[in-house]
Amino acid sequence: MAKKKITRKQLFWLFLAGWVVLSLVLSILSFSAMNDIHKDYVSSEAHIRALLKTGELPDWTLCRGEWLVVRLDFFLRIIFLGGLVFFSIRWLRNKKDQK
Helix, strand or coil, rough: CCCCCCCCHHHHHHHHHHHHHHHHHHHHHHHHHHHHHHHHHHCHHHHHHHHHHCCCCCCCHHHHHHHHHHHHHHHHHHHHHHHHHHHHHHHHHHHHHCC
């Protein structure tokens, strides 16, 4: 059996579909993380009380996991957007050269 070769157009659409799905998933995760940060954030009064008692804020106020998700979302979007622009330009140049 002969193997089917994937065309550049198919690769472009596959990349675009994957980016859209990943972008949707990252948007949901990022929104959830930001919502968690909003809920876990303590008021200035509570911060002052915690600082006066122990000299530092409780560890849970840092929201480390949530901020990690937000940063990961940002960097992956930049990488995928860059890739999408790169592949789009190459695809358009190839299409122009074929004419």
